[in-house]
Amino acid sequence: MWQYEKKLQYPVNIKNPNATLAKVIISQLGGPDGEIGASLRYLSQRYTAPCREVQAILTDIGTSIYK
């Protein structure tokens, strides 16, 4: 279960908006080889991970990209 927190994990202040760069970054996040895909793999793999330490890490790393 997840709960949205109304804050950024790290402060960001975009001084120079750049649409071309934004396209690259958004693809790194949600594209065919992106972080969201990796996240879902972690969250699936955790169910068959061999010990609870690894299950915990896969849960928290799989979650971390949404932070």
Next chain:
Amino acid sequence: MADERQKLMHKVQVCGFALVEANLYLDSHPTCQEGLKYFREHKTEYEKAVAEYEEKYGPLTAASAEGSRKWEWVTEPFPWENSVNKGGDR
């Protein structure tokens, strides 16, 4: 006024970041007493900062909304509105 809000938000972010790192470390070292102590200390700091922020500027999670006179979750700004989370200059 907005600057005070940003300063408090920054404190929440700093404490929260320390907690996330402690969380990840403790996942693989669940009985490390030093790590646990670090977690506890920063958790206290984090909770203090969150309580102060929410008291002054509204809920950080929907669940912590007061829900009395208005729905502050929607009447207070979201993180992508620069007035709240502006950083980088610090």
